[in-house]
Amino acid sequence: MKNSRIASVTRFFLFLCGLGLFVVLFTPIWRIDLQAPQYPEGLRLLIYANKLAGNVDIINGLNHYIGMKTLHADDFTEFKILPAIIIFFAAFFMVAAFAGKRKWMNILFIVFVAFGVLAMVDFWRWEYNYGHNLNPDAAIIVPGMAYQPPLVGFKQLLNFGAYSVPDTGGWIFVGAGVVLLGGLLYEWIRRRKIVPQVNPVPALITLLIIFSFTACNTGPQPIHVGKDQCDFCKMTISDNRFGAEVITRKSKVYKFDDAHCIMAFLHSKAVKQEEISGVYFTDFSTPHELIQAERAHFLQSPGLRSPMNGNIAAFSQEDSLVKLLPRFYGAKISWEDMQK
Numbered sequence: 001m002k003n004s005r006i007a008s009v010t011r012f013f014l015f016l017c018g019l020g021l022f023v024v025l026f027t028p029i030w031r032i033d034l035q036a037p038q039y040p041e042g043l044r045l046l047i048y049a050n051k052l053a054g055n056v057d058i059i060n061g062l063n064h065y066i067g068m069k070t071l072h073a074d075d076f077t078e079f080k081i082l083p084a085i086i087i088f089f090a091a092f093f094m095v096a097a098f099a100g101k102r103k104w105m106n107i108l109f110i111v112f113v114a115f116g117v118l119a120m121v122d123f124w125r126w127e128y129n130y131g132h133n134l135n136p137d138a139a140i141i142v143p144g145m146a147y148q149p150p151l152v153g154f155k156q157l158l159n160f161g162a163y164s165v166p167d168t169g170g171w172i173f174v175g176a177g178v179v180l181l182g183g184l185l186y187e188w189i190r191r192r193k194i195v196p197q198v199n200p201v202p203a204l205i206t207l208l209i210i211f212s213f214t215a216c217n218t219g220p221q222p223i224h225v226g227k228d229q230c231d232f233c234k235m236t237i238s239d240n241r242f243g244a245e246v247i248t249r250k251s252k253v254y255k256f257d258d259a260h261c262i263m264a265f266l267h268s269k270a271v272k273q274e275e276i277s278g279v280y281f282t283d284f285s286t287p288h289e290l291i292q293a294e295r296a297h298f299l300q301s302p303g304l305r306s307p308m309n310g311n312i313a314a315f316s317q318e319d320s321l322v323k324l325l326p327r328f329y330g331a332k333i334s335w336e337d338m339q340k
Contacts (some may be wrong), residue, residue: 004102007190010183011097014105017176020095024051024086029169032124032149033250035161045071046167049082067138068147069130069201078122085115093176102187109180116177125150154252163250175336183340220245220290221253232261233308242306243282245290248275259298260310262337281314284324291316291333301330312338 028046031054035042046053051073061072072321073079089112096104130150134141147157150164166174223243229236237243244262246254247272256262259281265271268281279293296314300320304311312333315321321332 005100006102006105007184007270009098010187011309013179015097015184018090018097018181020172021086021090021093021176024081024172026167027169027171027172028053028167028265031165031167033163035166036159038159038292046204049086050170050230052081063077064138064146065137067141069133069135076126084190089115089176089300093180102191104147105184105187106181109184112177112180127151133241154250161252161276165250165253176205220247220278221255223255223282223290227238230257230261232256232265233258235307237307238289239307241282241284242310242316243288243290245278246271246276247278247280249277249322250275251277258306258308258339259307259314260308263310266339273281283316283322284313285315289316297321298332298333298335298338299328300333301328303330 007286028048030047032045032047033042033228033283034044043058044054045059051132052071056071063070065192069075092108092111096108129146132146134147142158145158149157149162151153152162152164154163156162171331221236222247223240225237225240226241227236235257237255237257239257242258244256246256246262246265248254254265262281264280280290281293281298282288283291283296283298284299291314293314296316297318299313299315300311301313303313304313306312311330313321313328
C-alpha cells in the first residue's frame with residue numbers, strides 16, 4: 001500500500017544512522033573517570049565494543065588492595081557478541097531505509113529500544129557484582145563498604161570521585177535512537193495529514209540540538225541546608241544565604257557554604273579553569289536561588305557574619321544590595337575583584 005511507504009528524507013536519516021553505527025565498532029562506547037588527590041590527572045576506564053582501554057593496569061592495581069576483581073576483557077561475554085549486535089543494528093537501519101516501509105521502521109524501533117534497556121540492565125548488573133563481590137582477604141577492608149560505580153553520573157567512592165557517562169560510541173547509539181523516534185513521529189504526522197506540508201530536516205536538526213544540550217546538562221543543583229557538605233572545609237552547609245557551587249563540564253557539582261571556601265577551592269586549582277562550566281552563588285535575598293557569578297552583585301561586610309567569615313553576599317539585583325547597605329555597611333565588589 002502506498003501509505004505504508006515512508007518519506008525519502010526519513011529513509012535518508014535511517015541510512016545515515018546505519019553508517020554511524022559502524023563507527024561505534026571503533027570508538028569507546030562508555031567511560032568511567034576516577035579522580036582522587038593522589039591522581040591529579042585522573043584515571044579513565046574506556047569500554048569499547050570488544051575491549052577495555054585507558055588506565056586499566058593502574059585501576060586493577062588499586063582494585064587488588066580493596067578486594068575488587070581485576071578487569072580483563074576475556075571475562076566479558078559481552079565483548080564476544082556486542083560487535084555482532086552493532087553490525088546487526090547498522091544493517092537493520094540500512095535495510096529499513098532501502099525497504100522504505102513503516103513496518104520495518106516500527107520493528108526496528110521496538111528491537112532497538114529493547115536492546116538499549118537490556119544493555120543498561122546488564123551494565124548495572126556487572127557494576128553491582130564488580131562493586132559488591134569483594135575478596136574477604138583484601139589488604140584494605142572497610143566494613144559495610146561497596147564500590148559499585150554509578151550507572152550514569154557521579155558517585156563518591158572513598159576518596160575517589162567516579163564519573164560514568166557514555167563516550168563517542170554511546171552518544172552515536174543514543175543519537176540514532178533519537179533520530180529513529182523523530183522519524184516515527186514525523187511519519188505518524190504525515191500519515192494523518194495533521195500538517196499537510198512538513199519539512200522534517202529542520203525539526204530533526206532542532207531535536208538533535210536540544211538533545212545535545214540536555215544530555216550534557218551542566219546547570220546548578222539545589223543546595224540542601226543541613227544535609228549537603230562543603231567540598232572545601234567539609235562542614236555541613238547551615239545557612240542558605242551564603243551557599244555557592246562550582247560545576248564542571250562533566251556535570252560534577254562542588255558545593256560550598258561560604259565565599260571564602262569557594263574562592264580557596266578555585267585558587268587551589270583542584271579543578272582546572274578549562275574544566276569549569278560555571279560558578280554560582282546563592283542569592284542573599286529570598287528565595288535564595290543560585291545565580292551565575294558573572295551576573296551577581298557582591299557585598300562585602302563584616303556585619304554579614306557568614307559561616308566561614310568570608311562575609312560576602314551575592315545578589316541578583318543591585319537594588320537589593322543597595323537596600324541592605326544601611327544594615328550591613330560595607331563595600332560593593334565585583335566578581336573580578338574576588339578572583340584576584
